[in-house]
Amino acid sequence: MKQTVLVIFGGASTEHEISCQSAINVIENINSNKYNVILVGITKEGEWLLVKDISLIMNKKWYESRIKALLLPDAKMKSLLVEGTDNKHSFYKIDVIFPVLHGKNGEDGTIQGLFEMAKIPYVGSGVLASAVAMDKVYTKIICQTFLTAMGIKQAKYVSFVSKQWENQDYCIKFVEERLSYPVFVKPANAGSSCGITKAHSRAELIKGINLAWKVDGKIIVEETIVGRELECAVFCDKDGEVKASDIGEIKTSSGFYDYDAKYNDPCSETIVQTKLSRENAEIIRTAAKAIFTALGGFSLARVDFFLTKEDVVFNEINTMPGFTAISMYPMLWEAKGMSKPQLIQNLLDTGFSR
Numbered sequence: 001m002k003q004t005v006l007v008i009f010g011g012a013s014t015e016h017e018i019s020c021q022s023a024i025n026v027i028e029n030i031n032s033n034k035y036n037v038i039l040v041g042i043t044k045e046g047e048w049l050l051v052k053d054i055s056l057i058m059n060k061k062w063y064e065s066r067i068k069a070l071l072l073p074d075a076k077m078k079s080l081l082v083e084g085t086d087n088k089h090s091f092y093k094i095d096v097i098f099p100v101l102h103g104k105n106g107e108d109g110t111i112q113g114l115f116e117m118a119k120i121p122y123v124g125s126g127v128l129a130s131a132v133a134m135d136k137v138y139t140k141i142i143c144q145t146f147l148t149a150m151g152i153k154q155a156k157y158v159s160f161v162s163k164q165w166e167n168q169d170y171c172i173k174f175v176e177e178r179l180s181y182p183v184f185v186k187p188a189n190a191g192s193s194c195g196i197t198k199a200h201s202r203a204e205l206i207k208g209i210n211l212a213w214k215v216d217g218k219i220i221v222e223e224t225i226v227g228r229e230l231e232c233a234v235f236c237d238k239d240g241e242v243k244a245s246d247i248g249e250i251k252t253s254s255g256f257y258d259y260d261a262k263y264n265d266p267c268s269e270t271i272v273q274t275k276l277s278r279e280n281a282e283i284i285r286t287a288a289k290a291i292f293t294a295l296g297g298f299s300l301a302r303v304d305f306f307l308t309k310e311d312v313v314f315n316e317i318n319t320m321p322g323f324t325a326i327s328m329y330p331m332l333w334e335a336k337g338m339s340k341p342q343l344i345q346n347l348l349d350t351g352f353s354r
């Protein structure tokens with residue numbers, strides 16, 4: 001008997017569009033001889049809709065679906081409740097969930113809490129690891145001790161919640177006493193560079209912070225790290241063995257890897273198996289696995305670093321990295337000989353092993 005995979009995509013997140021692109025790649029590579037695939041799209045407003053076919057994601061018509069599909073929290077049912085006409089609802093049994101969701105409400109532990117309650121196996125990190133990895137401040141706090149032990153740095157930073165910003169002068173002084181311009185201003189919880197700016201002056205700092213509040217109620221201001229941007233894909237197999245890919249590099253023609261550079265700029269380059277000394281590659285691979293393990297990660301993550309003239313600097317970890325056609329995570333594994341269908345199968349296996 002075929003098992004049923006529920007793919008959830010979209011999401012009430014600033015990374016909604018990226019999730020839809022990622023989902024197309026995931027769905028196309030699920031073995032349909034082995035699995036029934038059910039698609040549920042979450043709109044930006046948080047509505048759950050049954051999506052009949054992948055083509056509706058490709059042509060962005062899935063929003064027109066009027067069939068609600070709700071994942072039930074009941075651990076005995078393990079089901080999706082699908083709305084029918086005349087109030088005749090159906091229950092679809094779900095064997096495993098692949099939440100192809102990035103950012104808030106999808107990669108931050110919220111939806112993982114629902115999966116836990118429903119006791120349905122799922123791909124990706126659990127509640128706490130997702131929440132910590134999503135929050136750039138907590139990630140830094142959790143990783144600090146053992147990164148120091150490994151000789152790996154993190155950018156110096158300060159952080160505020162919006163309540164503290166009521167005393168703006170104090171906050172600015174706090175930043176300027178600790179960091180020098182230019183600084184990076186980021187929402188603590190976001191992704192795909194949403195709400196991130198580089199501030200070269202006090203005026204830009206204030207502007208950047210006010211922009212970041214639109215995305216999150218907590219911000220982080222970091223010193224600028226000048227160096228190469230390197231990424232490592234981590235995969236934890238169904239037996240719990242954590243593996244790291246070779247190192248990829250992103251090169252951008254604009255000042256930093258912002259949303260446009262990531263998804264719209266043809267000059268931005270993604271290089272798998274970049275040129276790197278064997279020693280630095282090994283340091284980064286080891287660090288990527290250690291960070292994943294320390295956070296209690298599950299299934300997969302992409303861990304991002306800077307390499308300066310002197311140091312390896314940890315930047316961030318993504319527990320549901322992009323899966324779009326130009327995304328680093330699947331490409332790094334392809335370069336290691338793991339095809340996309342095989343990668344998706346392996347990820348589903350990790351879900352089942354929960």
Ligand SMILES: Nc1ncnc2c1ncn2[C@@H]1O[C@H](COP(=O)(O)OP(=O)(O)O)[C@@H](O)[C@H]1O
Nearest residue numbers: 155184190191192193194222223224225256257
């Ligand atoms: N401290 C920093 N120094 C230099 N560049 C940075 C720094 N922080 C972020 N950037 C640039 O901004 C991009 C997005 O920041 P990142 O922390 O990765 O957030 P996101 O979660 O949105 O990807 C990075 O890929 C990098 O180009």
Ligand SMILES: [Mg+2]
Nearest residue numbers: 192193304316
């Ligand atoms: Mg990033």
